[in-house]
Amino acid sequence: xxxxxxxxxxxxxxxxxxxxxxxxxxxxxxxxxxxxxxxxxxxxxxxxxxxxxxxxxxxxxxxxxxxxxxxxxxxxxxxxxxxxxxxxxxxxxxxxxxxxxxxxxxxxxxxxxxxxxxxxxxxxxxxxxxxxxxxxxxxxxxxxxxxxxxxxxxxxxxxxxxxxxxxxxxxxxxxxxxxxxxxxxxxxxxxxxxxxxxxxxxx
Amino acid sequence: xxxxxxxxxxxxxxxxxxxxxxxxxxxxxxxxxxxxxxxxxxxxxxxxxxxxxxxxxxxxxxxxxxxxxxxxxxxxxxxxxxxxxxxxxxxxxxxxxxxxxxxxxxxxxxxxxxxxxxxxxxxxxxxxxxxxxxxxxxxxxxxxxxxxxxxxxxxxxx
Numbered sequence: 627x628x629x630x631x632x633x634x635x636x637x638x639x640x641x642x643x644x645x646x647x648x649x650x651x652x653x654x655x656x657x658x659x660x661x662x663x664x665x666x667x668x669x670x671x672x673x674x675x676x677x678x679x680x681x682x683x684x685x686x687x688x689x690x691x692x693x694x695x696x697x698x699x700x701x702x703x704x705x706x707x708x709x710x711x712x713x714x715x716x717x718x719x720x721x722x723x724x725x726x727x728x729x730x731x732x733x734x735x736x737x738x739x740x741x742x743x744x745x746x747x748x749x750x751x752x753x754x755x756x757x758x759x760x761x762x763x764x765x766x767x768x769x770x771x772x773x774x775x776x777x778x779x780x781x782x783x784x785x786x787x788x789x790x791x792x793x794x795x796x797x798x799x800x801x802x803x804x805x806x807x808x809x810x811x812x813x814x815x816x817x818x819x820x821x822x823x824x825x826x827x828x829x
Numbered sequence: 830x831x832x833x834x835x836x837x838x839x840x841x842x843x844x845x846x847x848x849x850x851x852x853x854x855x856x857x858x859x860x861x862x863x864x865x866x867x868x869x870x871x872x873x874x875x876x877x878x879x880x881x882x883x884x885x886x887x888x889x890x891x892x893x894x895x896x897x898x899x900x901x902x903x904x905x906x907x908x909x910x911x912x913x914x915x916x917x918x919x920x921x922x923x924x925x926x927x928x929x930x931x932x933x934x935x936x937x938x939x940x941x942x943x944x945x946x947x948x949x950x951x952x953x954x955x956x957x958x959x960x961x962x963x964x965x966x967x968x969x970x971x972x973x974x975x976x977x978x979x980x981x982x983x984x985x986x987x
Binding site for chain 2: 636637640641644646672675676678679680682683684686687688689691692694695697700701
């Protein structure tokens with residue numbers, strides 16, 4: 627009959643648990659398990675493990691299928707997508723080309739923000755690069771005198787920001803009015819000054 | 830709807846079950862099944878004969894392997910929340926242990942174990958998913974030995 631002493635390979639034990647064992651080996655394995663409780667415990671453990679896995683996950687197959695797994699919908703998306711992508715690529719190419727063609731003169735020769743910025747930076751560099759004593763910047767109080775004269779060719783003063791000075795600048799105070807009259811009189815007295823005065827008014 | 834479509838449709842519940850056990854995350858599982866279905870529909874012309882079901886299992890297993898490979902290259906952002914509400918299916922006791930035990934397995938071993946135990950595929954069918962059949966056997970054996978370290982030793986010795 628069955629040889630009880632022939633050792634059963636582990637693969638056959640697995641096959642036995644999973645119902646993969648050829649029927650003519652079944653009796654031999656069962657006899658082996660009856661004689662070897664340690665292997666019988668292993669087989670029982672594998673079965674229990676399988677039961678637990680099924681108990682945990684078998685119900686997932688009974689759940690309603692989410693709508694996003696609907697085959698018709700997935701098929702539609704799959705068919706539609708390449709056409710859409712192609713259309714988008716063509717549209718982007720055509721739009722870009724048209725914009726480039728019609729807009730080719732818009733920025734050519736115009737003053738861009740970058741160019742203005744660059745010019746400012748170069749001016750600042752030219753102004754300060756000759757300076758040895760103040761390599762970075764001149765303190766605020768010294769700046770008017772520093773800027774005046776040979777550097778810029780202009781006489782510069784700082785505006786004093788008080789109400790009196792503002793009004794004086796607009797010829798509002800009595801002293802300013804007197805000054806204005808005095809200047810007018812001086813213009814009248816000096817022909818060149820008067821000509822300049824009229825010219826400025828005309829402009 | 831043709832026969833191929835019908836077969837795919839019929840396999841969806843089982844695919845969801847397999848994906849859920851494989852990833853232990855409902856959202857990722859549904860993503861995997863969706864990718865599997867899209868790929869299957871797209872390559873319908875490549876499928877000539879044989880079992881649609883094990884073909885779909887193959888696609889899903891490969892997609893999951895790719896997913897894990899991509900994940901391994903990225904820094905991990907582990908979720909603090911629990912993935913699944915415990916005990917929504919099956920007994921509450923042991924459900925956590927099962928998930929933990931499955932998560933300790935190497936991906937290929939987990940796939941082999943689940944395909945045999947949960948999906949009821951024959952060794953030959955699993956071999957179509959993961960060649961060759963000797964590899965399937967050794968993976969199954971190691972999965973059973975490895976997963977036994979956790980959880981069900983106590984419950985398995987009545």
